[in-house]
Amino acid sequence: MKCEIEEFIGYLHNTRGTSKNTEVSYERDLKKLERFLTEEKIESVEQVNATLLNSYVMYMERKNFAASSISRSIASIRAFFHFLCQTRSWKENPAEHLKAPKIEKKMPGILTIDEVDLLLKQPRENTAKGIRDRAMLELLYATGIRVSELISLTLKDINLKLGYITCSSGEKERVIPFGSAAKRSVEHYMEGARAELLGSQESEMLFLNCSGKSMSRQGFWKVLKSYAEAAGIQQDITPHTLRHSFAAHLVQNGADLKSVQEMMGHSDISTTQIYMNMNMNKIRDVYMKAHPRR
Structure with missing residues (x-):
């Protein structure tokens, strides 16, 4: 199965133009399946059937894999066997009827606007590192x-000059604007801090x-993490927290979902819809606290 996995990853890279992160994710999921099949004494991919794949799903459930991890693995397996059916002219696809578990969409953690403001003020701009950190944080929040x-x-x-960045992910490319605060921070970084970090080397990054x-x-x-602690932010914060905060704050201030979807790079608008739901929950809370006949 090792050769088939390598062939599949090569197809994703060369034909589909997928990102490196996507390829790594597919390969990781399929290698886990390969280890399971090896333990089941399966020597070739042609021996795999629907019963074995369902057994693997039940194995992941017994091992308490997160529903999201199981769902992602199933997606990888289905894509892999679909590829094999096309390239090997198989009549039956053993993964065709694999079903992913239902995943409850949780509201992502976000920062308040005041918390974001406090976080962005933490880097000390008296060093090249501090100037860089401020520029990175500002740009991350400004673009999502x-x-x-x-x-x-x-x-x-x-x-x-025009205030935008271009992001490429596989074959997709999106242009995202940013405001004056991020522009000032990045310009400050480019004026000397970057050259100081670069030294005598050369880099396009x-x-x-x-x-x-x-x-x-x-x-x-x-x-x-270090700046979040310095700012006294209690919740667990990751780079994705700023991404979620960017989208939630846009929606709260009247941005339409389609525009937010394009900036975020979501393929399905239902993914972006969660930020509208968060906004409705906030409005409902305000109503329940303030309306005299609630």
């Missing part, structure tokens, strides 16, 4: 991009670590 997109930005992806290399997800996560 994913942390993987933030650390992947190159110099050519940002237009400071926009944001650099203290060694002049590309920032990592883990590196930025630690930066964000």
